[in-house]
Amino acid sequence: MSGTLVARGLGKAFGDLVVLDGIDLEAQAGQVLAVLGPSGCGKSTLLRVLAGFEPPTSGEVLLDGRPVSGPSPQRGMVAQAGGLFPWLPLRENLSFGPAASGRPAAEVREVVDELLSATGLDGFADALPKQLSGGMRQRASIAQVLANRPPVLLLDEPFGALDAQTRLRMHEWLLELLAERPTTTLLVTHDVEEALLLGDRLCLLSNRPATVVDTQPVPFGTGRGRAVLADPAFVQMKAAVLERVLAA
C-alpha cells in the first residue's frame, strides 16, 4: 500500500521568525499520525508546508520516497474552516476535485453519490453550504477532498470549531470512514483526547520554533470509540500527554 508521507529536516522561517526547525516525521501508509503541540507552535504552518501551500525554507517532503512540492490532489488538505465553496451546491462541491482532473461525468457522479451517503448527506446534495450545520459542513469538506481518492489526507483541527458532543460524533464518524477506506492521515490538533482517540501514532511538537519532541504509538487499537474514553489506561495516558504538552 502506498501513501507514506515523510518530512525530512523540514524548516520554515518567515523573515527572522523561525517557525519550524528541522522537523522529521513519518506518516505511515494507511495510518493516522496525530500531531500534537501547544497553541501557536506552528502546527498549521507544518501542515501548510506538507500540503505545498508554503515552500519549506529547508528540508524536503517525500511521498512514497519521491520529493513533492506545490499543492496537489495527492495530498488532500482540510482546514479548520473547511474548504467548501459557498456558491456551489453540495454535489458540485464534492464533484469539484474529480471534475477538475477531467474524470468522466458518470464516474464523478458515482464517487460523489457514494461519499454523500458515507457522510450522511444524501438528502442535501442540492443544499448550499450555508444551509448545513457546522458538523455537516466539516464532513462535507472531508468528503470534498476524499473525492479525489488522495493517498494522503491532511487535517488541520477539522473539528476545532464544533461543540464537544458534535466533535465526539465526528471522531467516531471519521474512524468509521477511515476504516472503510484506509488513507494515510496526518491530523494536527491541540486536543489531547482527539489525538489519542483518532491517532495510531502520536507526534509531539515543542513550542516555537517547533521540533519533534517525541513520537510514540497509541495503544488503543482499531475499532475504538467513545467507550475508550472511560478506559483507565486512556485517562492515564491523556493526563500524562497533557502534562508533556504543557511542559513542551
Place this chain on the structure above:
Amino acid sequence: MSAALLEDAVVAAQGDGRPSRRGTRWRRLLGFVVPLVLLGLWQVVAEVELLSPRLLPPPSVVAEQFWVFFFGETGTLTLAGVVPFTGAGGDHLLSSLRRAGIGWLLAVGVGTLVGLMLGLSALARDLLDPVLNALRAVPIFAWLPLALVWFGIGEGAARALIFIGALWPVLVAVGDATSRVPRSYVETAQMLGTPRRWLWRKVYLPSALPEVVTGLRLSLTLAWTVVIVGELSGTTSGVGAMMNAARESGRTDQVVVGILVFAAVGLVADVLLRLATRRWVRWADA
C-alpha cells in the same frame, strides 16, 4: 452513526431564519400608497390652479400627452421644428435604450477587463490606481465639452458620455471583488487539482459575482441617467431630445411625460437585471 447524523440534519432543515414572505407581501403594497397620495395632491393643486399649468400641468393632461406620445397619429406634432412628438414615443424610447445599452455594454466589457487586471495583479494596481482614481473624480458633465469637440454634436458624444459614466461602478466593483477573493478558496481549488488557467473561471469569477452584480446594477442606473446628458448634447432622437425640445417649446406637460418614461424604464431595467442574476448570487444573500 446514522441516528447521530440525522439529528443535525434536522437542525439544518429548519430554514435560514428569515421572516416569512407573507408579512412582507402586504407591506410591499404600502409602497403604492405614497405615489397615489402624491398623485391626488398633484391633481388637486392643479385643479384649483394654485400653480400655473405652465409650471405644473395636471396629471390628467400629462396622462393624455403620455398616450399621444406613444399612440398618437404620427407626425401631427413636431417639437422645435425637428423632433417628432406624436406617436414617436416608441422610436424615441428605442433610440434611448439603444444608446444606453451600447454605452453600458462597452463599459461592462472595458470595466470587467481593467477591473480584473487591477484585482489580480498588484503591478497593474500600482501602475493604474492613481490615474483611475483621478479620472473617476471628474464629474460626468465636465467631460461634455471635450466629448463634443472629439465626437461632434450627436450620437458619438452621447455614447462616449454614457460609456464614461457607466464605466466606474463596473471597474471598481470587479477590481475590489476580485482582489478580496479569500486566498483559501484559491488554495483549495489548486489542492483539488484545478489548473492555474481555470482559476479565474472556477474561483475568482463566482466568488466576486455578487459584488460585481451590484456594480452592474449601479452602472446600468448611471448609464440610464447619463443618457439624458448625452441627448442634451444635441441628438434629435431619444426621450432626452424630446424633453429638451419640449422645454424649448414651453410644453411642461411633455417634459413631465419624459420624466415618467425615464422613471418607468429605470425601474423595469433594474428589476429585470436583478431577476436575471438572482440564480448566481443566491448564495451570498444575507
